[in-house]
Amino acid sequence: MATVYLDYNAGAPLRPEVAAAIAAAWAAPGNPSAVHGPGRAARARIEAARAEVAALVGADPAGLIFTSGGTEANAALLAGLAVPRLLLSAIEHPSLAVAAAARGGEEIAVGPDGVIDLADLDRRLAADPRPALVSVMLANNETGVIQPVAEAARLVHARGGWLHCDAAQAAGRIPVALDALAADFLTLSAHKMGGPPGIGALVLADPSRQLASLLLGGGQESGRRAGTENLPGIVGFGAASALVGDDLAPDGPTFRVGALRDRLEKLALARVPTARVIGAGAPRLGNTSCLALPGLAGATQVMALDLAGIAVSSGPACASGRQRSSRVLAAMGLPDTVAGSAIRVSLGWASTDQDVDRFVAAWGELAGRKGFTVSAPQAA
Template sequence: MSGRRTYLDYNATQPLRPEARDAMVAALDVFGNASSVHAEGRRARALIDEARESVAALVGAHPGEVVFTSGATEANTWALSAPWTRIALAGTEHDSVRAPAAAIATARGAEVIELPVSGDGRVHLDGVRGGDGTLIALQLANNETGVLQDVVAAGLWATENGARLHTDAVQAPGRIALDFRTLGAATMSLSGHKIGGPKGIGALVIGAGAALDPLFAGGGQELRRRAGTENVAAIAGFGAAARAAFRDLEGAKRLGALRDRLEREVLAVTPEAIVIAAEAPRLPNTSSIALPGASAETLVIKLDLMGLAVSAGAACSSGKVGESHVLAAMGLRSEIAQGAVRVSLGPDTTEDAIAAFVAAWKGICGGTSLAA
């Protein structure tokens, strides 16, 4: 294995940004409890307030709407925890939405409706009944394919039909412009490490009128919405990453050009390969490429041995590589879904990184059997 690595798995996690690291290190010396009224406590509170403003600015929200959590999984679980009688979601949703929806259905008898998904990964609201007690969960950008959903249209439908909309927006910040106010969602989940902040910190954006009971009983932190002493260092890192991610929006066009080059050159090397959802609106940094009849696990391992980090689907299964529930929901044949790898770019991705991937792909797929 070469000592030089090429990281192309930004949708799994983004390397910690220098700005976030510096903010966290500085915050470690701010030892006061943010709930204390003395000078030490006020210093900690100021760091939290600054970070809240930065995260809010990144997604077009009001600072008072941003509630810090331990990550997007907690944020999604919280949004789904209200006493919904009906939850509508697609099979392409992240497991951190699908799992709590299933648990709520079992524990409370809520009806879970699976929304239809077209072959290009776009979700349709066909057959959904609105009314009070109905929640629609719609991921803004899919973590595996990069497909973007029309959340604005879904939010309008929810408003007109007396329902609420929750959107998992984890993959979107820094890659596309966001404005929570125009999305029409009642709640939106975010994750720190997806934008170059630390792991273990996220947020739920809660719009006006979307009152949620706290998940935890305890103190009055986060305006009595999320009990527990705040993780000031992680929050400060999240805030610094949010400021940097806002600047990243200027480079989204560059990332899109790199992704398009990667796809063109892969198809030139292996014309039988399939770029999944190529015609759908997608994140500029994400490409899901399938080699029919191949094993995604074998592809990922071989690429890893050649110094490239990519993935096969979501990185949330204890290292297991199995057939993607996202691709299955899109109706892709097993021989295609089992041979799909995800390549996701980030602000540090260069032309050389794309060239390295294409060269490795050519070396691996040039006559080598990749069957499962």
């Protein structure tokens, strides 16, 4: 029986349209920096993709820098922008959290619902007159909770600072507009939306802003990121971005996935009444469910489900192999018994009702074997 893949927040399966675009790019020769015909054709493909990705978030293509992924985009910003202070929410991606900790960055608290504490942000900004770079993700990768980025940006700008938004998990799942978020910098990642892995982007609201290059040695990306461009990856990123408009239509795949997620949670809670959905009281991505089964380690659930042919996770993919509780859930004030028992179920463009049914059946069977009270399967 085929594996049920429910780990889209770690990486979505490559969409067929994207695979076709990548194959066409692979078949064509030419270095984008070369001045001959094949090189110019390769350059044209990159710039067309740049326009498609920029259009996804309403940005000027001149302000979009292609990177090897969201992690490099975050690192490029931290390395390239000299600022006296660094603040970030307590639930940011490890690529920001680890680097910020090394630089003495301050963490902004989040509430029990997983939403950033804007009052805490305002207090921290007011406590030090130096301008700060503040990073607030748009949607959390573990809980799916959506953050009030525009409100945070208003506070930051009032104090003369800059707002960075890591929108890697949100793009393709909810509308993302640079102007509406009032963000100065935005991070994107292709493989979260059905594009290829190994390609992302840092978006500058002001294309003229100067950033020190993280990678030196060449003039690619307008001198802001050296190295031969990943042409197939960039073309795939553009193709994935072009699909998002239809995805977000009222009757499009994103709406369908949200209904699937709601059905999954309804069935799961009916089957195992002691389970809980973390972040359920806050606005969330429609594809993400963080389910906790207090008393049963999340890692145990992930392994048992894997043996049953169902792929989920117990935290961000970049932290795989670690057995400690999620720092995101700890920041929400959840005790270890809850935080350590959470799994993340994330759906996407190829998910089906049958996938949901298989997950609920396997998860309910596991809970029953481990001594939890389990109800009879429900129809929905």
